[in-house]
Amino acid sequence: MDAHHLSQRLQLVAKYVPARAFLADIGSDHAYLPVNLALNQRIKRAIAGEIVS
Incomplete structure (x- = not known):
């Protein structure tokens, strides 16, 4: 899996994102x-956040 090839789970999530959305992941x-x-x-835009402890 990478940004060009999503898992089935992320493909399903992607279907729920409206076109031209501002996304926070x-x-x-x-x-x-x-x-x-x-x-x-x-x-249109995205913010991606991850906390690693």
Whole structure:
């Protein structure tokens, strides 16, 4: 899996993101979802956050 090839779970989540959305992906896990959506021009902007302790 990478930003060009999402898992089935992230593909399902991506279907719920409205076109031209501003997206916040908290617990982003490498930002695969927001990067994929941006590469495919599905979102306007994204913030991806991850906390590693």
